[in-house]
Amino acid sequence: MSYNNILEELEENILTITIDRPKKLNALNRETIQELHDAFKAAKDNDEVKIVIITGSGEKAFVAGADINEFADYSPKEGKGLAADGQKKLFNYVANFPKPVIAAVNGFALGGGLELAMAAHFRIASDNAKMGLPEVSLGVIPGYGGTQRLPQLVGKGRAMEMIMTAGMIDANQALQYNLVNHVVELDDLLEFAEGIAAKIMKNSMVAVGAAIRAINANYEDGVNGFDVEINEFGRSFGTDDFKEGTSAFLNKRKADFPNK
Structure with a gap:
């Protein structure tokens, strides 16, 4: 299948999905969310795919957030629909995906980017990763599951602090918080994720x-x-x-x- 905003590579039963909007720091717009949904749906039905790794193109960002230009003038009703549609199509879909999903977090994972990483079954971060949910600095709250999944991963107090301050934490702090499982050098990120995927695939x-x-x-x-x-x-x-x-x-x- 051909996509405008994502790349796919299937090798040795591992499907790597790369969000490819580097000029926008891989920000999630409606089209990208739909394409990701379509890619995951196709992977679900493809017996050749055993594990999915999701990452961002370039070294700067996994996903730097949602594309704010798309919803800056939304009404409350439209905003609610945006969150509900995104959660159904992508974030909850990934969280409940029947095959393992590993997020390889390179660079910034902010807002919807961190929410996407948290929807994956576990996360590996490069040593240059920065993570946060800065939505309150825009007068809104996380809408793609961030207020639910972050406390599950790091605990209520830390989640409250991260969300209310709109601050970022680095990869080592994310490791300390149990937000990520491993921190590796950027050049080793995908190889490390593939190594874990290979261990998983030895099992049923x-x-x-x-x-x-x-x-x-x-x-x-x-x-x-x-x-x-x-x-x-x-x-x-x-x-x-x-x-x-x-x-x-x-x-x-x-x-x-x-x-x-």
């Missing part, structure tokens, strides 16, 4: 998908995550991967998962 991708659903259930209102875990655990016994995994263990050989 069916089981990995089930684990994603069970973990996410803990953060859904009105859902008992333990019940979801029990159900997913039980369903695993009916998979070809379970048969292969247990057989390989008992016969002291490496598993060759069919991912079914």
Whole structure:
């Protein structure tokens, strides 16, 4: 599929999606959000894709925020629709994606950029990364899940401070806050992410998908995550991967998962 604002590269079952608007510091406009949705939807249906890595083009920015020019004159109703549509099409879609999504955060991840990184299943940052939710400095609040996912990751107090001050933290502080899992040099960022992806792919991708659903259930209102875990655990016994995994263990050989 051809896109105007993103690039795709599929290699060894790893799909790298690069947001490619360097002159705008990869800011998210409506078209880019739609293209990202389309790319993730296609990846969901593509059996060749086992893992998705999302990053930004260039060295300056992962995503420097939303494209403010698009909504500066919005009414309250339009603003609510903007947030609801974006969350449905991209941010919640990524958070609940059935295949692992790794954010490789290079440079600025601000506003919608940090919200996109937080929607990924985990994050790796380059040593030049800067992260923040500066929306209150514009007279608005984070609208793509930032007020919900940031406290889940860093705790309520730190999230309150970051959002209310509209300040940025650097990569090492993000690591200290548990906002990112690893910090590496910029030149090593994608290779490091691919290395983790390769480790994941040695396992049953069916089981990995089930684990994603069970973990996410803990953060859904009105859902008992333990019940979801029990159900997913039980369903695993009916998979070809379970048969292969247990057989390989008992016969002291490496598993060759069919991912079914």
